Amino acid sequence: MSESSWDAALTELIRATMPAHERMHPSGRLRFRASARARGSLPRHVADRSAVPWDSIVPAHAGQIEIEVGCGKGTFLAEAARQQPEVFFVGIEASPSYAAQSEHRLTDRGCTNAAVVADDGRLFFADTVPPGSVAKVHIYHPDPWPKRRHRKRRLFDRQFARLVATALAPGGKLLVATDNTRYFGEILATLGSAERLRRSRETELHYGDEVAGVAFGPTNFSQKYRAEERPRHRAVYARTERASIRETSMTQAENSAWTRVAALDGVPTDEGLPVECEGKELVLFRTDDGIACLEDSCPHRGAALSEGKVRDGEIICPWHGWRFVLDSGECSTLPGSMPAKTFTVRVESNEIFVKLG
Ligand code: FES
Incomplete structure (x- = not known):
């Protein structure tokens, strides 16, 4: 079975066993779906219990595909669909009533080359968008969630950057706009350290x-x-074929060396410790045999494994629940399918060293 077939089969398995509430965003932002349903203001596609299949949103004959995350009432979406009839647009909106308004706007303007899905942007990329299928992702004025206690609701973080990079075709573009200077700085920092995304000043x-x-x-x-x-x-970021030049050259120069990444007593007993090594995001775990080091990216859709739960010598991916053996990286949910990448670890005194090469 090919890797993509394993991927599809396993995703189906996870979806089939996933309780309905699992689709709710941890922030609770999607809770209002129930009341929107009661008012009947729903768009055609609502991902409240499970992901909406990609092929029910995007027609098979669609050429270039662009996604707007947070399309609101559809002002940009409708204008874009009107101006570029050769492109198929997908608008993602967490508020079902706004998503319904977007859909009405498209209908009123006779736009048949666009669809709206009521879903959480992050979940949509994690569960629905096929890798390498999207030409552009538009994210305009995402909520900056300025209060400290709400920060975890922000859209942009390492995990989301990875999901977008995975969804974009090589050469595809991520376009971002915001009025919030501080949040913009944080977005640049997040995207600047993301593998496979490079800022494109030329396009800007x-x-x-x-x-x-x-x-x-x-x-x-x-x-x-x-x-x-x-x-x-x-800002505009372009999807590159490989890790950025900076990351590649650093790795080539140093990949034969051991790099100190953390102190042994800093690794918790029941969760992972995310660390960075030569531009790579890794995660350390305590195991019965010592310390295990995995790439902090689930081989399925790139979720940060450091945010998963450790159970019985395995890490459970926070997104779809695939389990990986800490010592070997093997996927125990479906043995033989994509393993998590592991790295050699050496512990000296209280110091942990990792070898990337
Ligand atoms: S991202 Fe899907 S199981 Fe990890």
Whole structure:
């Protein structure tokens, strides 16, 4: 069986056994779906119990595919679909009532080359989007969740960057806009350290402030913020074939050496310790035999394994529950399928060293 067949079979298995509430975002942002359902204001595609299959959203004959995460009431989506009839657009919106408004807008304008899905953006990329299938991802004015206790609800983190990089075709683009200067800095830091994404200043210059229906807007927020003369931050990242030049050259120069990554007494007993080694994100676990080191990226869809739970010498992926043996990386949910990548570890005194090569 090919790797993609294993992937599909295992994903189906996980979905079939997943309780309905598992689809809810940990932040609880999707709880209002029930009340929206009661009012009847739902779009055609709602991923409240399980993921909506990709082929029920995107027609088989679709050529270039672009996704807008957080399409709101569909201002950009409808304009983009109108201006680029050769492209198929998918709008993702966590609020079902806004998603329904987006869908009405598309219908009113006769746009048949776009669809709206009421879903959480992160879950949509994790569960639905086939790898390498998307030409552009648009994310305009994501909620900055300024309160400290709400930070975990932010869209941009290492895991989300990996999911987007996986979804993009080589050369595909991620376009981001925000008025929040601090959040923009954090987005740049997150995307700047992501493998397979590199900032494309050329494309930013090409698009400038906004190309209506193509890049950065118009959205309801962009129009409002322009009127208020708020800062307008823009960035474009391109999906590269390989790890960035910086990461590659560092690895080549140093991959035969042991690198100290953590102190032994800093590794917890019942969860992983995320560490970085020469630009690579790794995670350390305590095992019966000592310390295990895995790449902090699930081989299925790239979830951070450091956010999973440790049970009986295995790490359980936080996204779809695949289990990986800590010592070998082997996937015990479906033996023989994609293992998690492991690295050699050496412990000296209280220091942990890892060898990447
Ligand atoms: S990302 Fe799907 S099981 Fe890990």
